Amino acid sequence: MNTDTLTNNNLLAILEENRQLANQINPQQIKVLVHEIKAAKRIFVMAAGRSGLALKMAAMRFMHLGYTVFIVGETNTPAILKGDLLLLASGSGTTSSVLSSAEKARSQQATVIAITADEESKLAVLADNIILVNAATKTDFGVSVSKQYAGSLFEQFTLFILEGVFMTLWQESGLTKEALWPKHANLE
Numbered sequence: 291m292n293t294d295t296l297t298n299n300n301l302l303a304i305l306e307e308n309r310q311l312a313n314q315i316n317p318q319q320i321k322v323l324v325h326e327i328k329a330a331k332r333i334f335v336m337a338a339g340r341s342g343l344a345l346k347m348a349a350m351r352f353m354h355l356g357y358t359v360f361i362v363g364e365t366n367t368p369a370i371l372k373g374d375l376l377l378l379a380s381g382s383g384t385t386s387s388v389l390s391s392a393e394k395a396r397s398q399q400a401t402v403i404a405i406t407a408d409e410e411s412k413l414a415v416l417a418d419n420i421i422l423v424n425a426a427t428k429t430d431f432g433v434s435v436s437k438q439y440a441g442s443l444f445e446q447f448t449l450f451i452l453e454g455v456f457m458t459l460w461q462e463s464g465l466t467k468e469a470l471w472p473k474h475a476n477l478e
């Protein structure tokens with residue numbers, strides 16, 4: 291098999307893995323996230339590595355819709371308080387920085403929602419609500435639900451979930467594309 295064919299087959303395999311996850315998602319868990327985003331005074335997002343990159347992309351879109359969004363760890367991010375939402379993502383559900391953020395947010399009576407691939411993880415237990423993604427985690431070296439490397443499927447699908455949530459919020463807002471445009475960065 292030549293490289294072009296191999297890459298094309300891999301792309302199709304990646305899309306198929308994501309499609310299967312989309313069919314397995316619990317709509318009630320997504321509904322809770324949509325509700326909590328709307329109800330929150332402010333939204334904080336936090337995750338490590340590639341999971342963090344997925345949340346940063348979503349944070350930008352929520353900002354485009356007019357929500358007040360902070361990325362944990364940025365220098366201008368304030369204290370989380372009661373009435374705020376902390377959105378976390380960790381495939382393993384064991385990443386220590388994510389766990390300590392969840393603990394702090396709970397101690398402040400903020401709402402915690404975690405996207406995770408392990409519903410029995412410490413993170414899942416700490417969170418008020420989870421979105422379960424039946425993907426491989428970064429340490430899933432054995433027989434895996436994904437052919438992809440490490441947590442790739444989880445990280446991709448975290449972004450896809452939040453793209454879907456953004457579209458729902460956008461459609462419900464009734465705002466036009468033009469109305470969102472002034473929120474786009476003009477210093478970049």
Ligand SMILES: O=P(O)(O)OC[C@H]1O[C@](O)(CO)[C@@H](O)[C@@H]1O
Pocket residue numbers: 338339340341342379380381382383384385388427428440441445
């Ligand atoms: O999603 P988890 O399990 O918290 O892992 C966090 C990150 O760690 C990494 O393995 C990088 O260290 C990324 O691939 C992953 O997004």
